[in-house]
Amino acid sequence: MDIFYNLIKSLIILIYWLLIANITYRILIKRRSIPSSMSWLLTIYIIPFIGIVIWFFFGEFYLEKRQKKIANKIWSISNKYLNQLKSYKYIFQIKNSEVATSLFQLCKHRQGISGIKNNNITLLTNTQKIIKILIRDIYLARKNIEMVFYIWKPGGVADDVASALIHSAKRGVHCRLMLDSAGSIEFFRSPWVKIMKRSGIEVVEALKVNFFRIFTRRIDLRQHRKIIIIDNYISYSGSMNLVDPFLFKKSSGIGQWIDLMTRIEGPIATTIGIIYSCDWEIETGYKILPKLPNKEMFKKKLNHNSSIQVIASGPGFPKNMIHQALLTAIYSARKELTMTTPYLVPSDDLLHAICTAAQRGVKVSIIIPLYHDSILVKWASRVFFSELLEAGVKIYQFKKGLLHSKSILIDQQLSLIGTVNLDMRSLWLNFEITLVIDDSKFSHNLEITQKEYINNSQLLDKNIWSMRAYWTRILEKIFYFLSPLL
Missing domain, CATH: 1.20.5 (Single alpha-helices involved in coiled-coils or other helix-helix interfaces)
Structure with missing residues (x-):
């Protein structure tokens, strides 16, 4: 024995x-x-x-075998569509502003197309107003509505959006809804799924979480994009999940979530639609490429002084693209760089770029929440403060709720708005989206919003920070050790 x-x-x-x-x-x-x-x-x-x-x-598995097979060829298939799109020369911007040129060249060479012009862009900063405008657009939709969100939490104004979507589906609008399985777990346990499907809405649970699937792919790979496309002409994207800010995580005691969204009318909806179609095919196996731009439609309200690039990340999309874009944008700054992020756990390259910008005379400000919903990320981010403060970076801690906005403003001209947090998960793992906007008017509006954030923040004092307790420094180092895994 x-x-x-x-x-x-x-x-x-x-x-x-x-x-x-x-x-x-x-x-x-x-x-x-x-x-x-x-x-x-x-x-x-x-x-x-x-x-x-x-x-x-x-550590290693990203997508299931079937999804991985589709993802490996998805961008090359989309490139064929992009080649057709290039024939619509009237929508492409030939020249960009000085600060935006390097980044737009990177996007062009890696993604295959130039920046898109002829768009009307609106920055939306109040969740209640965003939902109100969105509901109006849903009721006015004629052909199709596509949505993807990380979180859809039933209740409050989120139910109003659901009702509007159902109403549009019943009158013949083709509606597709894709939600992350983990982020929208409450939605998939609610009656809304059956109600929507009965009304004709296609509802897809992205990256399903269950016991058997944990053996076939990474369970922390998430569909983190926030996209809405209406009639292939109106598009929304930004940091907002489909939740009621008065109800979402109310018990946490951190206050309302503060978000930014862009509402855009114009041909950029087509390129955002390509990303949505890729996600849909990876998840379902079906191809739904958007229709090519209607020339007559895009003659309306032309805006020749701005251009937009859309950057997508995740399995199947150009590798490290968002990380490269962030580095290029930061190194392009000459006067001022302001960043807002709820989760600050940058890569070494990004940290170095931010510090270098401050050391070469750029006025660098980072706005983060004072109150946080993630203890792990909160403590991991603190280890970077000393190096940033020593380099001359100003760190503002927002006091009036959880600042969930993800934005970068460079030299009052170039803006980056989207779903990307400055952490490892957003940079290297999740399905994310960022809009790169070369537009002085839009950037002016973003600057006003960021200044409002700063006015509602407390500035972190370098001297006071250096005198923090020794035990907190040890705790910061422990969480920093885990930061590459976050």
Whole structure:
């Protein structure tokens, strides 16, 4: 009997070390950042068995086999559509402002098209007003409505949007709704799913979370985009989830979530529609590429002084594109750089770029929430404060709710608005979207909004920060160690 137990014990130990060796090989063979590789190696070697489980769930698998197969070819298929779109030369901007030129050239060479002009862009900063305008657009829709959100939480004004969508579907508007399985778990447990489907709305649960799927892909890969497309002409995107701000996470005590959205009329809806069609095909296997622009429609209200690029990330899309775009934008700054983000856990390259901007004389400000919904990210972000403050970056902590806006304003001309947080998950993993807007009028409106945020914030004092308790510094370092995994 002892021989049998010893044999089993030896076999378990052998399997364990074979798994460790296999994971070590996989970490080393794939060129990751050194901090990320070191974090994974320390995790699997220091935490027996648990480290292997963490790697299995979060370390390597991205999409299921079927989805991965579609994702691997999805952008090349879309490029054929983009080539057709290029024939509509009247929608493309030839020349950009000085600060925007480098970033728009990057987007053109990596994504295949130039910036899109002839759009009317509106910055929306109040969730209640955003919902009111959206409901109006839904009721006025004639042909199609496409939506994708990370979170749709039933209740309050979110139910008003659902009712409007159902009404439009019943009168013949083709409606598609794609929601992240984890973020919208309350929605998928509500009666709204059956009600919507009965009215003719196509409802898709993206990246489904269940026990069996955790063995086939990363469970923390999420559909984080927020997109609305109406009649292939009106489009919305930004940081807002489909929730009632008076009801969402009310028990957390952090106050209302503060968001930004853009509402755009014009041909940019076509390029955003390409991204939506890619997501839809990855999830369902069906292709729904948008119709090419209607020349007569886009002759209306032309705006020749601005252009927009759309950057998408996630499996199947140009690799590291958003990270490259952020770096290019920051290095393009000459006078002023203002950033808002709820989650500040930048890569080493981004941290270096931000600090370098401040050190070469650019006025750099970062606005983050004082109160946070994520303890892990809150503590992990604190470790970056000292380096940023030493470089001359001003850090403002917003006091009136959870600042959920994701925005960058450069030299009062170039704006980046979207779903991307300055953390590892947004930069390297999730399905995200960012609008790059070269428009002085829009940027002026964004500047006004950011100044309002600053007026409702407290400035972090470098001297006071340097005197914080020693135990907090230790805690910050512990969470910093986990930051490549966040």
